Structures are given as structure tokens and as C-alpha cells.
Amino acid sequence: MSGVRTQVAIIGAGPAGLLLGQLLHRAGVDAVILEQRTPEYVLSRIRAGVLEQGTVNLLEQAGVGKRLRAEALTHGGVEIAVNHRRRRIALQDLIGKTVTVYGQTEMTRDLMDARKECGATSVYEAESVQLHGIDGTSPSVTYTHDGEQRRLECDFIAGCDGCHGVSRRSIPQEKLTSYERVYPFGWLGVLADVPPAWDELIYVSSERGFALASMRSATRVRCYVQCPLDDHVEQWSDERFWDEFKLRVGPEVAVRMTIGPSIEKSIAPLRSFVAEPLRFGRLYLAGDAAHIVPPTGAKGLNLAASDVFYLYEGLLEFYVERSSRALDEYSTRALHRVWQAVRFSWWMTTLLHHFPNEDAFAARVRAAELDYLFGSPLAQRVLAENYVGLPL
Ligand code: APR
Ligand code: PHB
Numbered sequence: 001m002s003g004v005r006t007q008v009a010i011i012g013a014g015p016a017g018l019l020l021g022q023l024l025h026r027a028g029v030d031a032v033i034l035e036q037r038t039p040e041y042v043l044s045r046i047r048a049g050v051l052e053q054g055t056v057n058l059l060e061q062a063g064v065g066k067r068l069r070a071e072a073l074t075h076g077g078v079e080i081a082v083n084h085r086r087r088r089i090a091l092q093d094l095i096g097k098t099v100t101v102y103g104q105t106e107m108t109r110d111l112m113d114a115r116k117e118c119g120a121t122s123v124y125e126a127e128s129v130q131l132h133g134i135d136g137t138s139p140s141v142t143y144t145h146d147g148e149q150r151r152l153e154c155d156f157i158a159g160c161d162g163c164h165g166v167s168r169r170s171i172p173q174e175k176l177t178s179y180e181r182v183y184p185f186g187w188l189g190v191l192a193d194v195p196p197a198w199d200e201l202i203y204v205s206s207e208r209g210f211a212l213a214s215m216r217s218a219t220r221v222r223c224y225v226q227c228p229l230d231d232h233v234e235q236w237s238d239e240r241f242w243d244e245f246k247l248r249v250g251p252e253v254a255v256r257m258t259i260g261p262s263i264e265k266s267i268a269p270l271r272s273f274v275a276e277p278l279r280f281g282r283l284y285l286a287g288d289a290a291h292i293v294p295p296t297g298a299k300g301l302n303l304a305a306s307d308v309f310y311l312y313e314g315l316l317e318f319y320v321e322r323s324s325r326a327l328d329e330y331s332t333r334a335l336h337r338v339w340q341a342v343r344f345s346w347w348m349t350t351l352l353h354h355f356p357n358e359d360a361f362a363a364r365v366r367a368a369e370l371d372y373l374f375g376s377p378l379a380q381r382v383l384a385e386n387y388v389g390l391p392l
Pocket of ligand 1: 011016035042160161165166167288301302
């Protein structure tokens with residue numbers, strides 16, 4: 001078995017692993033990324049596209065801000081629509097901050113390109129990744145690549161391998177506590193190359209269910225409708241999707257819409273999940289490996305970025321100052337922000353979706369809360385403060 005040594009072994013080349021890798025590289029800390037898929041596969045996954053300012057700052061710090069600065073859209077507001085009545089939440093006026101619309105795929109591509117350019121090691125199609133000695137001081141990772149068994153010795157392992165990864169599963173079950181909420185619906189999403197008929201995102205609550213009008217650029221839209229969990233994409237022709245979307249978003253927007261063939265269509269279930277703590281011995285979990293939030297509010301990617309920020313600070317303090325204080329605090333610091341986002345995305349999901357088993361009382365309370373939000377600048381400010389992202 002051939003062996004190599006690095007300082008930090010990063011499992012997973014999603015946004016979390018790649019961002020951590022780039023930050024560490026620029027700080028002179030050596031890291032190797034092990035990813036089970038091909039780069040093309042990683043880039044083919046379509047996810048959210050709203051970045052908080054803190055995430056943008058981190059991308060700048062990682063040296064990948066150039067294309068983002070040139071191509072991303074800055075939004076100073078977001079709309080909420082309830083039964084075709086729309087209310088703009090003026091993020092910039094209310095809270096002095098904006099959000100940045102830039103697809104996760106683009107961000108991932110920028111990070112991959114930067115990593116390639118700086119010559120740092122990434123192993124794609126690393127199979128049978130296994131973690132060893134995580135409760136000691138010299139952990140290692142074994143994997144198979146090109147049919148050959150390999151071993152990577154390291155000081156630390158960053159588990160950035162998403163919700164189905166090997167990292168969280170390597171922690172003894174009794175050392176982790178999990179919290180979960182499964183929502184009784186999914187989101188059917190469509191990507192299409194047509195100009196958006198909206199200037200800012202519209203989160204729609206309608207009697208037919210939730211919808212979201214989003215975008216990737218001035219020529220590409222991303223739209224979603226809430227659908228039953230057991231629906232399949234084959235049941236949703238483009239025509240059926242656009243008809244349903246228009247009914248939910250309302251005639252004012254619908255008449256302005258250009259529709260086009262979908263270039264991607266998928267259904268995702270909605271779930272909140274947190275595993276605590278984020279550390280076991282020399283293994284640190286970050287991003288989807290440790291927590292999942294429903295997409296309402298676009299917090300998933302931003303939480304992955306904030307985890308990475310805290311972990312990066314911890315690792316830097318260890319290597320530069322030889323202190324493990326910040327690493328010891330990583331789980332507590334990251335989880336504090338995680339739970340704020342879990343609460344916010346749960347709240348937004350509950351407020352805006354149609355729940356199949358909702359009783360009449362719950363429906364009236366939800367309607368009252370939406371009324372309150374529409375009428376109260378203070379309530380709008382609370383939404384704005386969370387939507388743009390709480391401080392790191
Ligand atoms: N070995 C190596 N790599 C693995 C393994 C494994 N056993 N299991 C999973 N991976 C890889 C996946 O193929 C994927 O590329 O880990 C990567 C994890 O990436 P993401 O799932 O994108 O997770 P993360 O980087 O934390 O990004 C969070 O993704 O799901 C969205 O809403 C979420 O936008 C947020 C972002
Ligand atoms: C998206 O553009 O895909 C998107 C935007 C905002 C969300 C979720 C998804 O809250």
C-alpha cells in the first residue's frame with residue numbers, strides 16, 4: 001500500500017471541502033482532498049444560489065472572487081407573495097445588507113479551477129474511503145484509487161462529505177446526538193434558459209402550495225413548486241410544471257413570463273437535521289456532513305461556509321500558534337450559528353408551505369402570522385436580519 005502524508009485530510013470536494021482546501025492552501029497549510037465522484041459529476045448537481053455577504057467575503061479570502069464579482073447579481077430585497085399579494089422585504093433599507101445571487105455550481109467550479117491552478121492535490125474517484133485512528137493523535141485515511149490501495153497519514157481529518165458520507169458514520173453512534181424534522185412534501189425544481197420575469201426572488205405561499213421564483217443570471221431562471229413526496233419527475237412535463245408555477249405565482253407575474261424547455265429537473269425532499277457535536281477526536285464535521293436544512297431561506301451552502309470559516313480559524317491557530325483552543329471551541333461556535341439557521345429555515349418552511357394535515361386552527365394562526373409580517377416593518381426586519389445572514 002503506497003502512503004503519503006499531509007497536514008489536513010479533507011473528505012469530499014463539495015463547496016465545504018473545496019473552500020476549506022483553498023483557505024488552508026493560502027495560509028500555507030497542506031491539505032489533500034479525497035472525493036469519491038468525478039469533477040464532472042460534482043459540477044452536475046444543481047443546488048441553491050444565494051450567498052450571504054459572509055460567504056462572499058470568504059470566497060474573496062480564498063482568492064476566488066474575480067468571476068463572482070464580474071458575474072454575480074446583487075439583490076437588495078426579496079419578495080414574499082401570499083395568495084398573489086406581494087410584499088417586498090427591503091433587505092438593504094431594513095438591515096443595510098444585500099445578498100448575492102451566484103449558483104453553487106459556479107462557486108464550486110471557481111474553487112476547483114483555483115485548486116488545479118495552485119497544484120494542490122485532489123484525488124477524484126477515491127473509492128472505499130475509510131477513516132482510522134480518529135480518537136488518537138495520528139489519524140489516517142485509506143482508499144482505493146486506480147485499483148490501488150492507498151493510505152494518507154495526517155494530523156486532522158475534515159469530514160466535508162455531505163449527508164451520506166463516511167465521516168459522520170465513522171463516529172461511534174453513542175457519541176453523537178441527532179435531531180431531525182422531516183417535512184411532508186418536496187420541492188420540484190426546474191432550470192431553464194429564459195430571462196426571469198422578476199427582479200428579485202419571490203417566495204410564494206398560495207392555496208395550491210409553495211413556489212419559488214429564483215434565478216441564476218439575467219438569462220437563466222430556477223423555479224420550484226412544492227409537490228407530494230411520492231411524485232416523480234416523469235409525472236411533471238415542462239408544460240405541467242410551468243402551468244402550475246404560473247397558477248401559484250399569480251397572473252401579474254405569469255403574464256410577463258417567458259417559458260422555455262427545462263435543462264434540469266429534479267425533486268428534493270425537505271428535511272432539518274443536526275448531529276452534535278461536530279467533533280470526535282481528530283475528526284471535524286463541516287457542512288452537510290453535520291447538518292441539513294430545508295432550502296427555504298437558502299441557508300445550506302452558507303452554513304457550510306460558516307463551518308469552514310470556524311474550522312479554518314481553529315486549524316490556523318493550531319499550526320501558527322500551536323494552540324488547540326479554537327479547535328476545541330469549533331463545535332460550540334459552529335453549532336450556535338447552525339441552530340440559528342435551522343430555526344430560521346424551519347420557520348420560513350412552516351410559514352410558507354401547505355401542510356397536508358394542517359388543521360383549521362393552525363391554518364388561521366399561519367394566516368395571522370403572514371398578515372403580521374406584511375403589516376409590520378419590525379417583523380420584516382427580523383426576516384431580513386436572518387435572510388442576509390447572522391454575523392459570523
Ligand atoms: N468519500 C469521498 N467523498 C465523498 C464520500 C466518501 N465516502 N461521500 C460523499 N462524498 C463527497 C460527495 O460526492 C460530494 O461531492 O462529498 C461531497 C459533499 O459535498 P456536498 O454534498 O455538496 O456537501 P457540502 O460541501 O457540505 O456542501 C453543502 O451542498 O447540499 C448542499 O445545501 C447544501 O448547498 C449546501 C452544500
Ligand atoms: C435557488 O435559486 O435554487 C434557490 C434560491 C433560494 C432558496 C432556495 C433555492 O431559498
